[in-house]
Amino acid sequence: MSAQRHDVSDTPLVTVIIASYNHARYIEKSVNSVINQTYSNIELLVIDDGSTDESPAILKQLQEKHGFDLRFQANKGLAATLNDAIERARGELIVPFGSDDIMVAHRIATQVEYMKGKPEVGICSANIETIDQDGRVMGPREQRKRNLPFRRLDFDDLFLDRKPGPMAATLMLRREALDKVGGFNANIRLEDVYIELAIARAGYFIDVLGEVLAQYRDHPTNTFKNGRFMVDNVLKTYEVFRDHPQYEKVCMNFRNSMVLKYANRDKTLTREILAEIPVKYWNKKTLRGIWRLISS
Incomplete structure (x- = not known):
């Protein structure tokens, strides 16, 4: 039993939550980037939040192939959708992920390894590479968040804008920290800024790794x-x-x-x-x- 507990602690369950809304053009690459992670202990929850494009059909095909948890609902917004998913998530680490973004293959493995033995870190983030709507890597002007150095942020660093903040496309949240602040605020539609500030205010650090772990997609509806x-x-x-x-x-x-x-x-x-x-x-x-x- 002790060996089994050791294995579990070395590879904690990570719940990735993708809330999809009218991203038919991008959703398959987003989902596949999670399926193809080098880290295996992942629970993937995908929720279509009332899409009116081809997203539902694409997601059904992907679900049939890969067997992840897929649900459809009338549109209720991202924060409320994330809270609902967190309630049924089993992971000790939670990754909300954009249905238009792409994870690099070792993203989850890298962040899980970093979070080990650091209970003071409520959020782990990293740098991003910006791509356009066709998946092409954008020019140097759009890559300002690609080569930033490692930084640790407390609440004042974030609130007073003393250091570059975390990237939404790379957030990994400690479940304990999420529970402590009561999850996302359903009345605030810019969910990432709120949860970062709330978790930092609760006394946790936000550590941002100095490497690219996701591609952030720049498109007209950002x-x-x-x-x-x-x-x-x-x-x-x-x-x-x-x-x-x-x-x-x-x-x-x-x-x-x-x-x-x-x-x-x-x-x-x-x-x-x-x-x-x-x-x-x-x-x-x-x-x-x-x-x-x-x-x-």
């Missing part, structure tokens, strides 16, 4: 390209932690970054954000954003 969605949900997430002494400054710094980011893309949104920033909080990003706004 969440980060919806400016209003990003602004509203990041600020809604920060509000959960409003008791932090630098809460107001954090929100203003974020707004300044968004002014600069969207000045050329969404002038209406940029003006709305700018109106919410008192002059005392203006910085170089604000001024550069204003210049872009009036000159473009």
Whole structure:
């Protein structure tokens, strides 16, 4: 029995959760990248969240071939879907994974090995390589998160943006940490930012490995390209932690970054954000954003 317990602890069960929504073009490669992991003790839960494209048919074919747990539901959003899946997940490590992204073959094995003997680490992440909608590796400008060095983050590192944060496409969450914070917040649609902050606030570290463990797909419907969605949900997430002494400054710094980011893309949104920033909080990003706004 002792040998058996040793084997289990050396190869803990990892539950990978893929919530799929209208990603028919990408879902097969995403699922196959999990099936083809070098690490074998994986429980794969796939949930189609009310897709209206060909995703359900593709998933049925994949399920018949590989035998993973597949469920279909009316659309309820990612955070609620993840929480439902976590309730029935059996793994001690949980990996929420995008239905448009691709894992490198040794991703799970690498992160499991790293997490061993580090109960203080609630989340393990890694670097990403960015690919386009056709799977081509994108140019150097899009690869800013490919060669970042290892870093350990606590809550203030993340909340105050003192170090580059973890990549959503590479998150591995300790089940104990998830349980401690009550899972994802179903009222916040930017689920990764919330869960990272919540787990770090609970006293865990987030360790980001300095190697590429996933390909992140850049395509027209990426969440980060919806400016209003990003602004509203990041600020809604920060509000959960409003008791932090630098809460107001954090929100203003974020707004300044968004002014600069969207000045050329969404002038209406940029003006709305700018109106919410008192002059005392203006910085170089604000001024550069204003210049872009009036000159473009």
